[in-house]
Amino acid sequence: MDGVAEFSLDEDADGRSRIAFSGPLVISTIGRIEHELRKLSSDVAVIDLADVEHIDTVGAWVTCRLASEHGAEIVGASARAQRLLDAVEGLQSDVEVQPPRLPVWERVPVAMGKQVFNARAGVIGVVGFLGQILLGFASLMRHPTRFPVKALVRQMELVGVAALPIIGLMSFLIGIVIAQQGAVQLEQFGAEALTVNLVGRITLRELGVLMTAIMVAGRSGSAFAAQIGTMKLTEEIDAMRTIGLSPIERLVIPRIVACTFMMVLLGFYASVVAIVGGAVVGQFALGIPFFTFLERIQEVVPTYDLWVGLIKAPVFGLIVALAGCYHGMRVRGNSEEVGLRTTMAVVSAIFAVIVLDAFFAVFFTEIGWG
CATH class of the missing domain: 3.30.750.24 (STAS domain)
Structure with missing residues (x-):
């Protein structure tokens, strides 16, 4: 044929x-x-x-x-x-197409060793990135008129104002869950009234700020990485350097300042909304009047619980912004790298926030704010 x-x-x-x-x-x-x-x-x-x-x-x-x-x-x-x-x-060759595979007890330590060895490049990159940010801040302090105020206001709107609905809804539902589940457990001991203590302390001290940080990492941290990473691919950042503009000053610092500042407000806002959610459960499920619940919060929650949350909030915001901007600036090659770095920004930010939260828990307990 x-x-x-x-x-x-x-x-x-x-x-x-x-x-x-x-x-x-x-x-x-x-x-x-x-x-x-x-x-x-x-x-x-x-x-x-x-x-x-x-x-x-x-x-x-x-x-x-x-x-x-x-x-x-x-x-x-x-x-x-x-x-x-x-x-x-x-x-012609008689070499095997696939080389022999090491046994698992050798393969796993070798893979872990390679990951640890390669981590040094990441550590060096993070330290270098922090150095660039410090130099950028120092340069803006010497020349305050160069500070990108409009970019800062825009990022504060995106990170803070635009996030109010979703963070408010999330916090309200978390407050409802904490109050309902806590009341069920405390009822076994005849201590339903302590639900107020549970909701107030856990939201102001821990969950309000922590859940807000996780939400901001998934929402704004990923956006920072994707935006800056796309600008790297399209050579906009190289163009900025060519005309004498610093990408650190114009892109990174406004995002870091906005995220750090707005996390304080968002964390407090989330805690307040969560307490309101708990008060709603108290009104309809526990027989505690709404305003009585709120008045009891002032009596049973120590003032330092509020300060603990307010101290942790800017640190968490700083970590989220640094992770997003760092991974965005590390994008190389192709569009697939943007998705990879965006994922890494969210994962690393959430991991760092949880580790720091554990550190803060031990630290504040040791100084008597437990």
Whole structure:
């Protein structure tokens, strides 16, 4: 059949097994018969190329491999085909395509060692990035008129004002859950009235700020990484450097200042809304009047619980902004890197926030604010 590679298996006049190819042996046709050639179980002594119309490097390589596997002799090749056969004949290799795999008790420590070794580049990058930010702050302090006020206000709107609905809804529901579940457990001891203490202290001290930081990391931290990363890919940041503008001053510092400042307000706002959610549960499920619940909050929650949350909030905001901006500035190569760095920004920010929250819990307990 014209235009299709075929082969036949028979015996020649001397009784030897013989494969006769016909048609074009090229990359577009060889795939049709290559799998069948691999399944040949009988030994082949002769490979006849007399009826082959065209042959390319792939066809020559398949022919040479077949001849090598069966110890066959290639006959009937044209001058062009013989040149290709001679060129690829020495390319045969018995090396395994996949190297042997180390056992798991060796593979896991080796992989962990590589990760630890490669982490040094990340540490050096973070330290260098922090140094650039400090230099940027110092430069803006020397030249206050260069501070990008409009960019700061815009980022405060995006990080803070635009986040109020989702953070308010999340906090309200968290307050409801804490109050309802806490009341169920405290009811076993006849201490439902202590639900006020539970809601007030846990929201002002821990969950209000922590959940807000996680939400800001997923919302604004990812946006920082994606925005700056896209600007890196489109060479906008290189263009800024070309015209004498510092990307750290124009892009990074406004985002860091806005996120750090707005986290204080968002954390306090989240705690207040969560307490309101708890008061709603108290009104309808515990028989505690709404305003009585709020008045009790002032009596049972120590003032230092509020300060604990307000101290942690800017630190968490700083961590979230640093993670987002750092990973955005580290984007290289292609658009896939933007998605990867955005994911890394969110994960690293949430991880760092939780670790710092544990540190703060121990620290404040040691100084008597437990």
